[in-house]
Amino acid sequence: FSTAALIEEPITPPVQINHTKLLINGQFVDSASGKTFPTLDPRTGDVIAHVAEGDAEDINRAVSAARKAFDEGPWPRMTAYERSRILLRFADLVEKHSDELAALEAWNCGKPYEQAAKSELPLFVRLFHYYAGWADKIHGLTVPADGPYDVQTLHEPIGVAGQIIPWNFPLVMFAWKVGPALACGNTIVLKTAEQTPLTALYVAKLFHEAGLPPGVLNIVSGFGPTAGAALASHMDVDKLAFTGSTETGKIVLELAAKSNLKPVTLELGGKSPFIICEDADIDKAVELAHFALFFNQGQCCCAGSRTFVHERIHDEFLEKSKARAMRRTVGDPFKKGIEQGPQIDTEQFEKVLRYIRSGIESKATLECGGGRLGSKGFYIKPTVFSNVQDDMLIAKDEIFGPVQSILKFNDLGDVIRRANATRYGLAAGVFTSNVDTANTLSRALKVGTVWVNCFDVFDAAIPFGGYKMSGIGREKGIYSLHNYLQVKAVVTPLKSPAW
Ligand code: ADP
Numbered sequence: 179f180s181t182a183a184l185i186e187e188p189i190t191p192p193v194q195i196n197h198t199k200l201l202i203n204g205q206f207v208d209s210a211s212g213k214t215f216p217t218l219d220p221r222t223g224d225v226i227a228h229v230a231e232g233d234a235e236d237i238n239r240a241v242s243a244a245r246k247a248f249d250e251g252p253w254p255r256m257t258a259y260e261r262s263r264i265l266l267r268f269a270d271l272v273e274k275h276s277d278e279l280a281a282l283e284a285w286n287c288g289k290p291y292e293q294a295a296k297s298e299l300p301l302f303v304r305l306f307h308y309y310a311g312w313a314d315k316i317h318g319l320t321v322p323a324d325g326p327y328d329v330q331t332l333h334e335p336i337g338v339a340g341q342i343i344p345w346n347f348p349l350v351m352f353a354w355k356v357g358p359a360l361a362c363g364n365t366i367v368l369k370t371a372e373q374t375p376l377t378a379l380y381v382a383k384l385f386h387e388a389g390l391p392p393g394v395l396n397i398v399s400g401f402g403p404t405a406g407a408a409l410a411s412h413m414d415v416d417k418l419a420f421t422g423s424t425e426t427g428k429i430v431l432e433l434a435a436k437s438n439l440k441p442v443t444l445e446l447g448g449k450s451p452f453i454i455c456e457d458a459d460i461d462k463a464v465e466l467a468h469f470a471l472f473f474n475q476g477q478c479c480c481a482g483s484r485t486f487v488h489e490r491i492h493d494e495f496l497e498k499s500k501a502r503a504m505r506r507t508v509g510d511p512f513k514k515g516i517e518q519g520p521q522i523d524t525e526q527f528e529k530v531l532r533y534i535r536s537g538i539e540s541k542a543t544l545e546c547g548g549g550r551l552g553s554k555g556f557y558i559k560p561t562v563f564s565n566v567q568d569d570m571l572i573a574k575d576e577i578f579g580p581v582q583s584i585l586k587f588n589d590l591g592d593v594i595r596r597a598n599a600t601r602y603g604l605a606a607g608v609f610t611s612n613v614d615t616a617n618t619l620s621r622a623l624k625v626g627t628v629w630v631n632c633f634d635v636f637d638a639a640i641p642f643g644g645y646k647m648s649g650i651g652r653e654k655g656i657y658s659l660h661n662y663l664q665v666k667a668v669v670t671p672l673k674s675p676a677w
Pocket of ligand 1: 370371372402404406408421424427430
């Protein structure tokens, strides 16, 4: 392993932490209880800041502010063009502050700084440019009803949106949620993940500098069972959007149903197949399958975590995949050229190690890796298992870590059946040079996204979401707007139907 970069003394991140309070009604405020919680540096487990801990009372305050901003304006009553201008100004401000934001994101998440700077910040900006573009293009229809009536549909904002996001891509998840909600004229209470509260507070400050009126976007840092549950079950929240685990998704859906039946969109877990056919270019397939699994320390809901390889190319693929994993550079996310940082926290770290032990116990072959790296923080060696069988835990559960499972197949029909034999249906990768094979697989796989000869392509215009227990609804693209709009039919009798 390239452990040279795993230095004892962590590099000091080039950014200051300026915002640690809750953001309610345009003001940074302490939590009602006065409580704070520590946010940690995944490189060491040390505290990097103490953050105000929101609870039910803070959610109440935030929802009241969002309600007032919605009911009394100016946000929903501004012209759509004015809203669009604010979103654009915000995107430009974020672009200006990209370096600090990438540093803060890398610090709080343990992700490589270069990844945050080169892909996540540009994607964030792109997402807000995209949604700014939509803001003044949302409109209803004139409907030809069967009768003497003038019928129109009005596309109206729903109201106060509650949004709960995870820790693996705090900024990108912020953009997926906040962008469409604001473009449609809603107001928001956003609860960040307890592991990663920092960047949302930073960008929310920039949003206000860009002219966002107070109360339109409120940010509450805090824990799931307290702040998160209070938001999901709040009687005055009109819509809930959640990204996280399938287990928690079920909880919030139930809370929403038991309170005011607010509509819910869910983006949940996955166990995505990555299918490499016998006609694939092996070197390219190795690199792409490696990226599909190891990207972001393996902490992606859509990670290609079941690598199905045709038996004719299996052995060569395996040797090369193992060599690639062993070349993966792991270390301080602030060091140049680092591909993999630490896992987010001790809980995830222990969970991944448990799955590695389970793989070994179930008699999969451990090809490389298999344990922690270094003695500090939450680093895990890039791990590859071969001889993985469908019924093993490592082939069924979402591991959310740098653990690649390689499975063999010999028949297209068989691999389709096996790829679909999971409760998840988020994404799939297909690697083939045969267009008929690509077409067959992309239609047969029960997933929300099929990446053919590519993986993790996340442009703002491409919808994303899951089949089965991977979720409800789609985010990004034109589809995301439907989540944040009510459709009102307006029917008026016509005096002169003959026209
Ligand atoms: P993970 O296991 O990856 O941390 P979770 O689904 O638990 O994923 O967390 C995703 C988000 O859901 C976080 O913001 C977390 O605080 C929140 N959350 C966790 N439990 C609950 C809950 N009971 N009610 C509402 N939100 C929750």
